Amino acid sequence: MSPAPLDPDLLRRLQEDVIDSYDEELEMEVDDRILDGPGDQTAEAREDRRRYFRELFRLQGELVKLQDWVVHTGQRVVVLFEGRDAAGKGGAIKRITQRLNPRVCRVAALPAPNDREKTQWYFQRYVAHLPAAGEIVLFDRSWYNRAGVERVMGFCSDDELEEFFRSVPEFEKMLVRSGIRVIKYWFSISDEEQNARFLARIHDPLKQWKLSPMDLESRRRWEAYTRAKEIMLERTHIPEAPWWVVQAVDKKRARLNVIHHLLDHFDYVEVPHKPVQLPPRMRHEDYARQPVPASLYVPEIY
Template structure:
């Protein structure tokens, strides 16, 4: 049976930020407004924008993606967070399952983890063979050069979090029933395999930090600062401009024609529980 007695959302120490909340919210809204301008430019010019979000577990990727997409038109801005590959997908060319999610003209795609799974979790956890890992490192730069040569705007961000902050975020997720779903056994393994992930990331950067599609590192121990810095940087790398908007005006409401609403008792209404809150 549901209950009105909920546990505290956060029982561990609260993260602090160098950015005061009022300043953060003001700047975030300004940047989100610019993202809407960017999306209109992408639509008007028929551009294709791909933004890759990578980093360790609990590095703040998901919360940043949420802020990026919050006010965008979901019909033209998609978040792609793929599950583990199916048996069929495991027999395909590795990049094939990602290609189908690339944007068409006027669209933005935000990858919440991407093809770089093979350079990170798959490699460290043994989900791919050493040969498959090396093949990925050879093919990835060529794959991304093809995207850029085809006029796809590709931006890649690595969210860097310290071991202490990652562990504290894991702890808070364990204590919060609304966020516990974010944790998995693989997340727990990332604590004991910290150095293995570090080596994998360094190797990945050596092979895939190319001039056509460079990596940009976001320091993310401070989540508020990370979100603002990442969005501001993304905007600064794109030659977007404000697109003249359509002139819209509310039409006058026409006079009534005698319509009468059916009696409320003929319909099923959701009970108003808000009146009992706090009593």
Template sequence: MSPQHGPGPEAPAENPTRTRPPKLDKKAYEKELKKLQADLVDMQQWVRETGSRVVIIMEGRDAAGKGSAIKRITQYLNPRFCRVEALPAPTSREQGQWYFQRYVEKLPTAGEIVIFDRSWYNRAGVERVMGFCSASEYRRFLHQAPIFERLLVEDGIMLRKYWFSVSDEEQVARFTSRRNDPLRQWKLSPMDLQSITRWEDYSRAKDEMFAHTDTPTAPWYTVESEDKKRSRINVINHILASVPWEKVEHTPPRIPERPEVASDYERPPRTEFRYVPDRAADLEQGAQKKQKRKKGKRG
């Protein structure tokens, strides 16, 4: 384990009356994030070299910051050995399978990291609250989930489960921001908005889920996410602290000298190729004209 990381104190349970933490300094955040991301690259190299298997579950309320945390975790990792799984609603065929079956297919092989952007805990959350599963299916899940996870851990999979906690006020603020942003409106669905009108139902479902599945073998870790920057730093730091990785010496391949071009090679004329329009040149010319106008006014 990298010695500079530590899991820190356990975060408190969700509390709608909590106060927002002070805003994290942007420069301090970016500096620490870059350092943690470099350690994630080293951790992934250790996972590959040792043939380890890592599963990271990201759960929490809608707009709690899971997606942005996953983006920072995976930003510099090799995508061939780190996958993000966000499974859609089950097909009719999958509905006839054992509930965990389609998740088993997504588990990592040796040397891989898999991050579940929501996971089998859909059954304990949205399916339970929205009535997408029966009472017997729900009870069976609460019974089987700890057994399923114990089997994963016993087989050598390193399982980490994170719950992103956000207040109702902050959730509404983030929904509003998404609604007013054309680039992020796709992230807001009618199902998401049900989390506002059914806030207490989701709270009860989360409490019952924790009561049955927060086990010594596969514990839950709560990530306070009122401030997204803080939550990203904290969850990455905890991952690095909880996975027993070590820095593996890696020598990058040497870049060879480019050989001389054969004397009989002649590149085809540029006119024979199709090129995309140079939109960047138009922007450059526009910037130059704007700069000239400013100089003219000053003169």
């Protein structure tokens, strides 16, 4: 039974709602401060932007199918996002989660450990965020903090670092044996690109909050971070949970590439759903909607 034709006014409202959801993505792009000069207004640049959005929306549609399949089959998925400060991890995570159900696909972005957590088994606070059946967890930085910021900034001892390198392959193998898919991404940017992104944040009042004293110090210690990253990849690249390096100097390409690559990890199929029928609203003769006091309304400034 095919659904009844929609009222033209209702159809227009539905179309506006779709456009509004696309505007959300446009707002995020403007927030990236990429629209910064006349060169971006060329016909070629506008066509590149259209292609980017078309492909992004297509991939996000595939992510919705993947989400349904993960729930239907009870998959457990962990995706780690690592990289230097301002490498674009957060932007990629936003595009992955933007159309998904936050009860299925959630982000774990843990703060620095408190005094109690510092005395726990190192992996303990991360274990609490691992997925149950039908869940995807995206770690915006992960247990690899020990191999990066903690090592470079001197927040862990040499013995603690060595124990981490001995333990993490076994920890990840254990996760995989238990049925959790572990996918690890390193977002790679150049020295010049990080410098430019830091300067953009310094001069943008809406983004200055992203620059902590630790971020600024990481800029000074670029070479130490490079060496730490090289050792980390060498010692923790295992068949059960290999590293994947994302070329992230171009933010848009990086987002599309990482979503495409993530989807390719799974032999997912579209899960059939029963047609959704909106039931008629029940109406009662004695029902009367009570007026709301004007003082409770938010002032309509706009």
